[in-house]
Amino acid sequence: xxxxxxxxxxxxxxxxxxxxxxxxxxxxxxxxxxxxxxxxxxxxxxxxxxxxxxxxxxxxxxxxxxxxxxxxxxxxxxxxxxxxxxxxxxxxxxxxxxxxxxxxxxxxxxxxxxxxxxxxxxxxxxxxxxxxxxxxxxxxxxxxxxxxxxxxxxxxxxxxxxxxxxxxxxxxxxxxxxxxxxxxxxxxxxxxxxxxxxxxxxxxxxxxxxxxxxxxxxxxxxxxxxxxxxxxxxxxxxxxxxxxxxxxxxxxxxxxxxxxxxxxxxxxxxxxxxxxxxxxxxxxxxxxxxxxxxxxxxxxxxxxxxxxxxxxxxxxxxxxxxxxxxxxxxxxxxxxxxxxxxxxxxxxxxxxxxxxxxxxxxxxxxxxxxxxxxxxxxxxxxxxxxxxxxxxxxxxxxxxxxxxxxxxxxxxxxxxxxxxxxxxxxxxxxxxxxxxxxxxxxxxxxxxxxxxxxxxxxxxxxxxxxxxxxxxxxxxxxxxxxxxxxxxxxxxxxxxxxxxxxxxxxxxxxxxxxxxxxxxxxxxxxxxxxxx
Amino acid sequence: xxxxxxxxxxxxxxxxxxxxxxxxxxxxxxxxxxxxxxxxxxxxxxxxxxxxxxxxxxxxxxxxxxxxxxxxxxxxxxxxxxxxxxxxxxxxxxxxxxxxxxxxxxxxxxxxxxxxxxxxxxxxxxxxxxxxxxxxxxxxxxxxxxxxxxxxxxxxxxxxxxxxxxxxxxxxxxxxxxxxxxxxxxxxxxxxxxxxxxxxxxxxxxxxxxxxxxxxxxxxxxxxxxxxxxxxxxxxxxxxxxxxxxxxxxxxxxxxxxxxxxxxxxxxxxxxxxxxxxxxxxxxxxxxxxxxxxxxxxxxxxxxxxxxxxxxxxxxxxxxxxxxxxxxxxxxxxxxxxxxxxxxxxxxxx
Numbered sequence: 063x064x065x066x067x068x069x070x071x072x073x074x075x076x077x078x079x080x081x082x083x084x085x086x087x088x089x090x091x092x093x094x095x096x097x098x099x100x101x102x103x104x105x106x107x108x109x110x111x112x113x114x115x116x117x118x119x120x121x122x123x124x125x126x127x128x129x130x131x132x133x134x135x136x137x138x139x140x141x142x143x144x145x146x147x148x149x150x151x152x153x154x155x156x157x158x159x160x161x162x163x164x165x166x167x168x169x170x171x172x173x174x175x176x177x178x179x180x181x182x183x184x185x186x187x188x189x190x191x192x193x194x195x196x197x198x199x200x201x202x203x204x205x206x207x208x209x210x211x212x213x214x215x216x217x218x219x220x221x222x223x224x225x226x227x228x229x230x231x232x233x234x235x236x237x238x239x240x241x242x243x244x245x246x247x248x249x250x251x252x253x254x255x256x257x258x259x260x261x262x263x264x265x266x267x268x269x270x271x272x273x274x275x276x277x278x279x280x281x282x283x284x285x286x287x288x289x290x291x292x293x294x295x296x297x298x299x300x301x302x303x304x305x306x307x308x309x310x311x312x313x314x315x316x317x318x319x320x321x322x323x324x325x326x327x328x329x330x331x332x333x334x335x336x337x338x339x340x341x342x343x344x345x346x347x348x349x350x351x352x353x354x355x356x357x358x359x360x361x362x363x364x365x366x367x368x369x370x371x372x373x374x375x376x377x378x379x380x381x382x383x384x385x386x387x388x389x390x391x392x393x394x395x396x397x398x399x400x401x402x403x404x405x406x407x408x409x410x411x412x413x414x415x416x417x418x419x420x421x422x423x424x425x426x427x428x429x430x431x432x433x434x435x436x437x438x439x440x441x442x443x444x445x446x447x448x449x450x451x452x453x454x455x456x457x458x459x460x461x462x463x464x465x466x467x468x469x470x471x472x473x474x475x476x477x478x479x480x481x482x483x484x485x486x487x488x489x490x491x492x493x494x495x496x497x498x499x500x501x502x503x504x505x506x507x508x509x510x511x512x513x514x515x516x517x518x519x520x521x522x523x524x525x526x527x528x529x530x531x532x533x534x535x536x537x538x539x540x541x542x543x544x545x546x547x548x549x550x551x552x553x554x555x556x557x558x559x560x561x562x563x564x565x566x567x568x569x570x571x572x573x574x575x576x577x578x579x580x581x582x583x584x585x586x587x588x589x590x591x592x593x594x
Numbered sequence: 595x596x597x598x599x600x601x602x603x604x605x606x607x608x609x610x611x612x613x614x615x616x617x618x619x620x621x622x623x624x625x626x627x628x629x630x631x632x633x634x635x636x637x638x639x640x641x642x643x644x645x646x647x648x649x650x651x652x653x654x655x656x657x658x659x660x661x662x663x664x665x666x667x668x669x670x671x672x673x674x675x676x677x678x679x680x681x682x683x684x685x686x687x688x689x690x691x692x693x694x695x696x697x698x699x700x701x702x703x704x705x706x707x708x709x710x711x712x713x714x715x716x717x718x719x720x721x722x723x724x725x726x727x728x729x730x731x732x733x734x735x736x737x738x739x740x741x742x743x744x745x746x747x748x749x750x751x752x753x754x755x756x757x758x759x760x761x762x763x764x765x766x767x768x769x770x771x772x773x774x775x776x777x778x779x780x781x782x783x784x785x786x787x788x789x790x791x792x793x794x795x796x797x798x799x800x801x802x803x804x805x806x807x808x809x810x811x812x813x814x815x816x817x818x819x820x821x822x823x824x825x826x827x828x829x830x831x832x833x834x835x836x837x838x839x840x841x842x843x844x845x846x847x848x849x850x851x852x853x854x855x856x857x858x859x860x861x862x863x864x865x866x867x868x869x870x871x872x873x874x875x876x877x878x879x880x881x882x883x884x885x886x887x888x889x890x891x892x893x894x895x896x897x898x899x900x901x902x903x904x905x906x907x908x909x910x911x912x913x914x915x916x917x918x919x920x921x922x923x924x925x926x927x928x929x930x931x932x933x934x935x936x937x938x939x940x941x942x943x944x
Contacts, residue, residue: 104780104781106780112899112903114690114692114693115692115693115694117694120694196649196657196660196661197648197649197661200657201649201654201657204654204657205654254694257694258689258693258694258695258696261693261694261695262695276703276895277693277700277703278703278704278707278895278896278899278900279776279777279895282780300780302780304776304780304893305893305895306775306893307889307890307893307899308890308891308893310759310762310891311762311774311775311890311891311892311893314762314763314766314767314774315774315775317767318766318767318774320773320774469906470906471643471644471647471906471907471908472640474643474646474647475643475646475647478643478646478655478658512654512655513654
């Protein structure tokens with residue numbers, strides 16, 4: 063019995079070794095073929111966030127923008143840098159004299175992935191679905207478009223009637239990602255607008271068709287040769303939008319050639335590492351992503367303008383941008399990106415000057431008799447570093463402070479109410495549409511209170527009036543002047559601490575060519591590029 | 595009827611394995627109820643607002659309140675908890691707030707990756723850890739034992755994150771033998787799903803190339819996971835064996851002239867394994883609950899990161915669904931460990 067047992071063990075071991083040997087022997091061949099196939103036709107983008115849903119009407123963020131841009135089409139599209147609003151599914155549009163009625167003419171040759179034509183009815187359904195679900199991009203449209211008001215005048219003409227003039231409407235039209243209404247309706251259950259189905263499937267007309275989606279792994283799309291927009295001479299046949307959470311894995315994967323591109327907002331040390339790799343190119347572009355410290359303007363002592371100005375002069379901007387960020391960002395002292403219209407070029411902003419800050423603090427009517435709280439974001443070291451720099455500056459002013467690290471859901475939840483918003487907190491404002499309204503308009507118009515973007519809870523009737531004028535006017539020069547003036551006031555009253563505007567450092571494999579970067583979407587419209 | 599009841603009662607109170615398992619399962623229901631209640635309360639009292647997150651970054655207060663009402667978050671907590679229990683009994687874990695998909699579908703889509711990795715790590719851990727622990731005990735204080743001690747202390751002390759990156763740098767970047775991460779390359783279509791385990795499914799589908807590729811993708815995360823787990827198993831096995839070395843029954847068997855290999859690998863090991871089996875159970879539970887760091891570094895699409903993401907996003911249903919899964923895993927493993935204990939040492943049957 064003993065012998066047989068030992069014999070069996072030895073047999074198992076030999077068989078195991080044989081299997082292992084076979085596996086190792088086959089491995090190089092398997093890898094070589096896979097690597098070559100991948101490199102020949104598939105563009106791999108490593109994204110740190112999961113593509114947990116493909117529904118273009120439930121999310122409106124930058125981390126999953128690639129699925130919206132590559133699987134769906136909007137009526138217009140933002141292209142290039144500076145961003146240009148370009149006819150896309152619609153070939154043209156008209157606006158009524160009163161600025162309320164927008165009429166779009168659709169292209170005749172636009173087809174969904176199932177071959178059916180894109181019609182005005184699909185656009186109407188898309189708007190009704192967006193408003194009905196009331197998530198993500200709905201916040202762009204629900205204040206100005208009532209459900210049921212969008213009309214299909216004929217098969218290729220659609221009309222939106224706004225409840226009030228909104229010059230920013232055209233800037234948001236690219237977010238009307240048109241879905242195949244017949245297909246979605248066929249997959250709708252219990253009036254759910256087909257949400258569960260569309261979270262895992264695509265009903266669009268975009269440049270790529272869905273091949274595979276696994277929320278935990280990513281999305282694979284194959285080129286749509288019938289797309290209405292002519293394809294460039296060279297393109298990629300497949301796009302693989304893969305979730306790669308760990309930054310070190312992303313960097314190693316790009317250097318190794320497993321991925322062709324990463325998110326363009328990597329920290330300085332990761333960029334340094336990539337720059338040294340001879341397989342990688344870094345494409346640098348000015349971007350539009352502001353980093354600020356919100357100051358709660360409604361809570362003492364921050365309700366005193368002199369305290370806010372003193373705090374703005376106690377932040378070491380150069381130390382943060384040059385020493386910590388290695389100049390991967392540029393100072394932006396106002397609430398509009400300096401590379402966008404509406405930015406007041408004459409505004410110098412506040413500089414780091416402790417003596418002046420102390421003098422300003424002496425003018426304050428309120429006494430600072432408690433430590434201020436600086437809230438940062440867990441896992442985002444840059445926010446913690448900014449918090450520490452702010453804390454050091456405050457200490458020099460004799461103001462005690464406490465840094466509190468929180469998750470984004472917790473922090474953004476608190477920031478929806480001026481009573482629970484922290485004293486000071488870190489925030490990035492990304493480009494969701496290229497219009498000053500996305501920054502100064504949404505952040506400092508007190509009508510918007512109750513949303514984290516208004517986290518400074520600043521209130522000034524004059525600024526409110528200027529923003530209203532900018533939103534309702536259809537005259538670009540009037541809008542430009544109004545946003546500039548509103549920005550000047552906001553900076554003078556130190557509503558927030560305005561720190562920097564991000565530069566985009568797009569890390570790409572060296573063989574990737576013809577990258578077409580646009581701050582809206584951060585270069586993730588992949589139909590233009592090729593693998594050389 | 596009365597006779598049947600008496601027989602059922604006798605079975606219930608009996609010392610048989612199945613009666614034991616049934617009794618443990620019955621008690622486990624209370625555990626699940628308690629775990630769900632605690633998780634539910636904790637996840638609902640933290641100051642996050644999932645309705646606001648789902649509504650989007652620029653949703654108005656009215657829109658958030660409307661969504662809160664639609665999701666039922668404006669009802670009393672106890673009502674929400676009771677509703678959850680009712681749905682749980684029906685096998686409904688609810689829908690994810692963010693994907694609108696059933697949580698059970700989300701969990702099931704990630705479960706095979708977690709199970710495959712956990713199984714691979716456990717196979718390596720047990721197949722290597724137990725024999726090494728035995729040999730270290732038999733050659734106590736020898737150079738082999740010293741090396742094992744250094745390695746096991748390293749296994750417990752080295753951060754998995756660091757080890758994972760070092761393995762990637764060495765075997766994926768420098769030598770290029772193994773892939774950096776993922777379960778399969780993008781251009782390799784996963785085998786037709788039977789079990790969801792790519793290695794098993796590839797064999798079932800007769801795809802040796804895919805099998806090899808899947809094994810190679812498993813290699814680095816498995817080693818990273820198995821290293822600390824193996825350290826634990828080696829130390830417990832070694833300690834158990836040392837306890838057993840001079841037991842009278844061992845001396846008796848030696849006196850009877852039984853072969854040393856039989857004494858060691860059958861009789862001594864069986865006696866020494868009690869605490870090791872408990873550790874194997876605990877390690878299995880941890881692995882089956884998802885290994886967040888390893889999943890992140892190796893881009894492994896398992897449950898761990900889903901759980902973390904759900905917690906960060908305050909996706910209540912997903913958090914609860916994951917908690918129920920982990921509770922079930924631990925209950926099942928505990929029962930299995932107790933059953934194995936009874937098999938190893940019948941005295942523990944009481």
